[in-house]
Amino acid sequence: MSDFFETHLSKTDDRLLTKWAHYFEIYTRELSRFRERPITFLEIGVFKGGSVPMWQAFFHPESRLLFVDIDQDCAKFANANAHVEIGNQADPEFLAQISAKYGPFDVILDDGSHINTHQIKSFTALWPHIRDGGLYLVEDCHTSYWPGFGGGYRNEASFIEFAKRLVDKMHSWYTDQDALFPFHPIAKELHSVRFYDSIVVSEKQLKTDRPTTLTAQNGTVSRSQRALDIRGRTSIFAGKDGS
Template sequence: MLTKWMHYFEIYERELTRFRARPITFLEVGIFKGGSIPMWKSYFCEGSTLVFIDIDPNCAAHSDPGTHVEIGNQADPAFLKALAQKYGPFDVVLDDGSHVCSHQIATLEGLWPHMRDQSLYMVEDCHTSYWPGFGGGYRNEASFIEFAKRKIDAMHSWYTDQDELFPFDPIAKELAGVRFYDSIVAFEKSVTVEPPMSIAAQNGKFNGSRKALQLRGRTSVFKGKDGT
């Protein structure tokens, strides 16, 4: 049996289509009745490594030829490490597990180091971040949604102008985008060694600069011209 919110399929098309052209390594957290196993098997390219995990030992019965089912706790760092050593690195991870905020955070933090360059990590059913019974609640700092919002800040820490209040976060070297949908958050991993560069073009010549990242006390060039 498969249960999904109808609007998720449009999000899958938008986020996952680019992963269908070649064999990938895919991991889904949460099996429940096993309905998504044949769905993802038919969706991704033949030859893909498809891994599914659940804490319920009964879910082992849902294994399908060409797929792998592992039983373990998604919030257990040791289990996640062993899983990554056996099957990783991953191209796509989809967390449809317990939906408990602390578990969602622990799973992302445990698996993020084992994601490939140009990979995607998606967390479903993030509306539980607004349910106290799942460790959430509106504007609760412990919720997964608030955790994801903070990652937006971290992604932009290249540009900090308040070093003590807002220091550089190394995840900025890996986090290319955080996209919020109704009940889904997608994190795109793109490993970069160099900081962002601005380019200027004049008379057919291009020059690159990172000067803006070192400046402090910046003000708008339009100050005084736009009513401020």
């Protein structure tokens, strides 16, 4: 755990904080680069308010922090630098309203209901409101393996399976099976999908061009996108062992 979180946990007040212990290392790894400048941050899920002071202390003091919960009682955790909006994370209209009012966001953290359909609905509605270079984190993704949360091992309706399909879409530039696996436009803005134990991080990076191959010889660099247009590809490198 980083010094920040270690120190913060020992200084918490009566606003209860609930997080899995191994998340703090992931937060440090993923979010430290957002600390140096004011950002716009949204966390879904407030509960007893413990994460409000934690994120306020973690991010730059001029950051805009928004917290969302379905429980009206959570409104009391708003303060001068932390907004709280009450609504349902599975309601696209509510999410559109808060995005118009507070977005675009640098970082969104879904620590809400952990119901798989909710996680997918929130991601789908909010991903367009993530800034270039921003992150969308979904936590407690172990509920993808819990039938009681709409998950279950390899259940297509789980968030983990949804995120695996994002990985496919990210690679759809390279399709060799256009009918089965067509190009998906999210490839133009999905930099990476990182799977941790129970946290999935999707990073946005607007790409101005298609992936390009580089060859360099005697100081001359050549670029090509031809490989993307070929179909029925076979390897020019394979088979050297006779296979």
